[in-house]
Amino acid sequence: MDDHPVVCDGVRALVAGTDIEVVGSAGSARDAVVQARALQPDLVLLDLRLPDMLGSEALPRLTAVAPAAKVVIFTAYDDHAALSAALRAGAHGCLLKDVTDTDLVAQLRRVAAGVRVIDPRLQESSGSLLQARLFRLSLSRREYEVVRLAATGRTNPEIAEELGLTRNTVKTYLQTAMQKLGARNRVEAVRRAQEEQLL
Incomplete structure (x- = not known):
């Protein structure tokens, strides 16, 4: 599932003539969920950044409709902060494009045989680089989580429910993260976080 058709076409070409069959492709997470429900694939290649949500957000929705599918994050971002979130969400692997x-x-x-596969370059970089960036910006882990969820379009009450915090606490974390x-506002905070490669 990738929003760039050339990537989907490239994967089809790479696996052509092997025992791996491409049964579908999607350009958004929502479309991917619809297709996964209908096709029940054994394996899903999931881009980390889709137009409507992050791969880490899409992953549980995919596995909810296709529980037998093994989901592999397929990304060009070897130091993307959402990689660790995707792995925590249950990805079976992470491969670079x-x-x-x-x-x-x-x-x-x-x-497919049940082995968890992570590109060695990701293991070396993703967690430590995120920590270094948070440290440089003086952002706490909680402040980062609130901004990350705000970037997916969640409201303060939704963030509070997901993180088990009160609405006032979420508001405070968001305000300190913005500072x-x-x-000046949550939109700018998300943009700055993207510029700092936190999202």
Whole structure:
């Protein structure tokens, strides 16, 4: 599931002639959920950034409608902060889009066999780089989580429910995060967080 048709076409070409069959593709998370429900795939390649939500947000929706599917995050962002969230959400693997054709097929076969596959470059970079960026901006983990959820369009009450916080606490975290990011409102805070490669 990728919003760039060239990526979908490329994956089809890479697995052509192997025992892996591409049964569908989608350009948005919502479309992916509809297709997953109908097609019941064994394996889903999920982009980290889709037009309507992050891969980490889409993942539980996919597994809810296709519980047997193994979901692999397929991303160009080797240090993206949402990678760890996707893994916590139950991704069966994380692969970078620059894998060679043989590597991709081999890794997908491993995932299908039940092996958790993570590109070694991701293991080295994702968690430590995020921590370094949060430290540099003086953002706490909670402030980061609130901004991350705000970036997905959630309201303060929805964020409060998801994180188990009161609405006032969410508001306070958001205000302090805005100050640290030099933002005047939540839209600017999200934009600044994206510029800092936190989202």
